[in-house]
Amino acid sequence: LRRSPAVAEMRRARRLTAKLPHPAEYPLLGTATLLACSQDELYDRIHKVASDYGPLTRVTLGHLTFVCVMDPRDIEAVMTSTKAQNKSLAYTVLMQVMGMGLVTLNGDEWRRHRKAITPSLHLDILKDFVHIFYKKGVGLASELEQRADSAEVFDVTPLCGACANNSICETVMSSDLDDDDPDKRNFLSNIPKALDHFMYRVFRPWFISSWGYSLHPTRYRDYVKILNDTNSFIQRIVREKKETVQKTGEPESRPKRRRAFLEHVLASAEGAALDENELVEEVKTIVAVASGSSMDAIALTIYTLAIRQDIQEKVRDELSGVLGEGPGRAVEHSDLAHMQYTECVIKEVLRYFSIVPLFGRTVTEDLALPSGFTIPRGCEVAFWLPYTHRDPKWYPEPDKFDPDRFLPENSRGRHPFAFVPFSGGPRNCVGQRYAMMFMKTVVAAIVPRLRFEIPAGGPGRIEDVPLALNLTIAVRGGANIRVHRIRQQETLG
Numbered sequence: 001l002r003r004s005p006a007v008a009e010m011r012r013a014r015r016l017t018a019k020l021p022h023p024a025e026y027p028l029l030g031t032a033t034l035l036a037c038s039q040d041e042l043y044d045r046i047h048k049v050a051s052d053y054g055p056l057t058r059v060t061l062g063h064l065t066f067v068c069v070m071d072p073r074d075i076e077a078v079m080t081s082t083k084a085q086n087k088s089l090a091y092t093v094l095m096q097v098m099g100m101g102l103v104t105l106n107g108d109e110w111r112r113h114r115k116a117i118t119p120s121l122h123l124d125i126l127k128d129f130v131h132i133f134y135k136k137g138v139g140l141a142s143e144l145e146q147r148a149d150s151a152e153v154f155d156v157t158p159l160c161g162a163c164a165n166n167s168i169c170e171t172v173m174s175s176d177l178d179d180d181d182p183d184k185r186n187f188l189s190n191i192p193k194a195l196d197h198f199m200y201r202v203f204r205p206w207f208i209s210s211w212g213y214s215l216h217p218t219r220y221r222d223y224v225k226i227l228n229d230t231n232s233f234i235q236r237i238v239r240e241k242k243e244t245v246q247k248t249g250e251p252e253s254r255p256k257r258r259r260a261f262l263e264h265v266l267a268s269a270e271g272a273a274l275d276e277n278e279l280v281e282e283v284k285t286i287v288a289v290a291s292g293s294s295m296d297a298i299a300l301t302i303y304t305l306a307i308r309q310d311i312q313e314k315v316r317d318e319l320s321g322v323l324g325e326g327p328g329r330a331v332e333h334s335d336l337a338h339m340q341y342t343e344c345v346i347k348e349v350l351r352y353f354s355i356v357p358l359f360g361r362t363v364t365e366d367l368a369l370p371s372g373f374t375i376p377r378g379c380e381v382a383f384w385l386p387y388t389h390r391d392p393k394w395y396p397e398p399d400k401f402d403p404d405r406f407l408p409e410n411s412r413g414r415h416p417f418a419f420v421p422f423s424g425g426p427r428n429c430v431g432q433r434y435a436m437m438f439m440k441t442v443v444a445a446i447v448p449r450l451r452f453e454i455p456a457g458g459p460g461r462i463e464d465v466p467l468a469l470n471l472t473i474a475v476r477g478g479a480n481i482r483v484h485r486i487r488q489q490e491t492l493g
């Protein structure tokens with residue numbers, strides 16, 4: 001675990017950042033009182049602080065000093081600097097929930113894990129996952145069709161969560177896990193609960209240490225049970241897979257198509273660098289980070305299409321051109337390159353909503369930024385993407401939802417770090433290609449089959465969608481929609 005910086009260093013960091021614009025700070029707690037609110041209010045509160053004091057702001061939480069960096073030129077300097085490759089101290093809590101894997105590790109440990117994991121997320125391996133993504137997308141479509149028959153209004157997020165979680169379980173852990181396995185069901189339902197605990201603690205410094213959290217007995221009991229159940233389920237899967245590989249020489253002898261990510265790691269020379277416990281931690285990390293982000297990205301894409309019927313129709317037109325009329329044929333990997341407009345819509349969703357909006361680093365040596373300020377060592381850095389992704393300097397009319405911004409001719413000249421939904425530099429998202437393939441395939445499975453609509457009383461404009469922050473972004477009050485089956489003659493014109 002990382003230690004807090006020494007007292008002298010913390011004082012220096014506080015002193016040297018004092019001139020940065022910042023909201024009111026109170027003794028001992030700093031700005032924490034401003035941020036200790038419900039998750040429903042959190043997004044708006046942080047965004048107001050960023051808008052009032054950005055693009056370079058100081059926020060203090062207890063003894064920690066954060067510099068919030070929101071200009072793309074400064075973001076690039078931090079994300080690519082060797083002085084800022086370690087994660088923020090706030091990740092100490094995340095480590096307990098997610099495991100000691102890529103998201104939370106630092107230094108040589110992180111480098112060793114990244115080297116062991118990256119080859120098993122290679123394009124050649126991901127290509128074989130497309131048929132699983134498609135199968136799960138069709139499963140989501142049939143769940144939605146049942147709601148179409150009853151004409152009900154419902155929150156689409158949990159269904160997207162089930163689709164994402166099942167895809168991840170099958171592609172990351174095991175392709176032969178039964179959906180009715182009670183441990184698997186318990187595991188999947190625990191992921192969002194674990195992340196809730198994280199968000200609750202991270203903005204309440206008095207709950208950050210385990211001892212502090214144990215003073216809240218009900219929450220703490222629930223938290224410990226979730227952790228124990230999660231660990232034992234993943235241990236079981238890793239052991240089973242390892243035994244199979246040792247006993248039968250699998251997965252080398254098994255058709256490549258049916259292998260999950262974990263089996264690739266176990267079979268690879270690079271993966272041998274991780275022992276069984278490290279592998280458990282890594283799987284825990286990947287499942288946790290991939291599931292919430294993929295769920296919210298799909299739910300927000302559907303919600304956006306429900307609000308913007310014109311964009312929904314354009315996506316459907318493009319898909320019928322690629323896959324054929326009606327539901328079309330099954331998506332193949334080679335089809336994805338022909339879904340240019342669909343990709344632009346997904347990228348605009350990632351810009352507009354910044355699915356993982358907040359993450360951070362720590363600065364190990366003084367770090368000079370292009371804007372002129374030097375971040376003192378011992379400071380934590382926070383990135384708040386909703387500010388960066390809506391900066392009018394890079395996105396004219398930033399509050400307008402416009403997928404055409406991502407056409408190649410309209411992206412020219414934009415700073416590469418003005419669009420960082422997957423972070424950037426050496427610690428970027430290792431699953432970014434997986435995520436884009438998953439989202440495109442699921443959209444291609446559902447949009448030809450169903451029409452999405454916002455019920456009366458819902459937001460008429462994307463600008464009016466209220467957002468909640470729970471590590472990832474979701475629609476406050478639920479992504480409530482209504483769906484209709486698409487009849488064949490409608491698509492035939």
Ligand code: HEM
Nearest residue numbers: 102103290293297355356359421422423427429430431435
């Ligand atoms: C829409 C979906 C996704 C979004 C928006 C997203 C975004 C991000 C962001 C912003 C980070 C940096 C976090 C930080 O610095 O603390 C990150 C890291 C990471 N993501 Fe993703 N992610 C997505 C999906 C996935 C998927 C599907 C996987 C795995 C298959 C994945 C695995 C990871 C891992 C392992 C890291 C840590 C990388 C490292 O530090 O070396 N993510 N992601």
